Amino acid sequence: MRSDAEDLTTRARIRDAAIRHFGRDGFARATIRDVAAAAGVSPGLVIHHFGTKAGLRDACDQHVLAQTATQGREKADPRSTGHLIQDYLNHPDQYTDEITYIRRTLSDESEAGDAFFDAVVRQTEDIVRAGMDAGTIRKFDDVRSTAVVIASNSLSILMLGRHLSRTLGTAGPETHGIGPDLLRQLALPALEIYTHGFYTDSQFLDAARDALQQNTNPGREHAP
Amino acid sequence: MRSDAEDLTTRARIRDAAIRHFGRDGFARATIRDVAAAAGVSPGLVIHHFGTKAGLRDACDQHVLAQTATQGREKADPRSTGHLIQDYLNHPDQYTDEITYIRRTLSDESEAGDAFFDAVVRQTEDIVRAGMDAGTIRKFDDVRSTAVVIASNSLSILMLGRHLSRTLGTAGPETHGIGPDLLRQLALPALEIYTHGFYTDSQFLDAARDALQQNTNPGREHAP
């Protein structure tokens, strides 16, 4: 969908250049001059189209999040570890700018990042509930918190991708290190933990339960 | 150890103010004038003590990371989910600036952040190996990748704390939402997953194993 050719309006070309620079350098460090140069236009034209630098970011937010929200809706079936992220990485080097931009959006404080995170949690919660009904996912008392944990774990690849690939030696510096090699290497350990657990017994869980003996309803338990 | 009083050298007071502002606003957005005002000194004095803005950041890096590295060494015993982070949160509202600063350091590209992440992974790997030997942690083929997954999951609370507390409604805006309430709410779901797993059977793990049938050594398996 994104071709590097000139088959885009100038406004769209500026916006895409801004997505790249805002994601890579951050909103504060990225300058209108950089964006204009990358888009092959003058700085004045950037302002002409988007009013202010903040207006340009708003356009980027709307474009990236509208794009991801659309794709997220269609692919809400229960998958393995990274529910949403995996799908994006099926097309390597295609959505790198968007991924980097989303990472920045989640790091910095912004309403767009809040909305994106909430959407991820919401879809994860739907998946968890569906899996619990279908019997493929274990029963959890606090479904929402469980979904938050799963979403947080999944998004950690997005947030820390640069460090993960750096430590594991997998390539892909383009999108902060998040590439097929990295996911391949992390998929099995993550799925083993999600399938058989990480600990051998429940001593740590029991200890935590004892430590948090408040508001506990002793009537309901789920199979060990 | 950190008292808000004036019992610090002026240089240390400037440095602490810089840690707060760099962490909160980011290195680019934070200004020397802001730091100077927060420390109650003139902008010129900041330069006098640290040479340049980058020099000030280096001093912050060294201070925060030296501090965390020291504390990390002493507490390398196998704990529950957030191995290192939990310990920091035993003293609420005490290390909020340092935590925020570390989060920023991990987000932005910096050698200090790289070193910190590597240290976390290294300690996690030690814990995993020790747990595997002691029998409290399951046997994993790829110990390093497993440690990376665990460390990534743990650090996701640090990276996404603001969103987690926002979604779950737990308080604590001071340190990007990471507080005792948040950890209490996430501890049980996380430990349940780490103890009993997330899925009910191994269909997803098996599917992933089949999809990655390369370099597989069919001679070694671990108990299902």
Add this chain to the structure above:
DNA sequence: GTCTATATAATGATAGAC
């Protein structure tokens, strides 16, 4: 729509008095 100036403001860093 697009460009070339230019106004205006903010910032990092310097110089020198105290």
Add this chain to the structure above:
DNA sequence: GTCTATCATTATATAGAC
């Protein structure tokens, strides 16, 4: 050690020609 100017640079945003 600390301050008050001040410089030089850089950035956003404006104005108006084409």
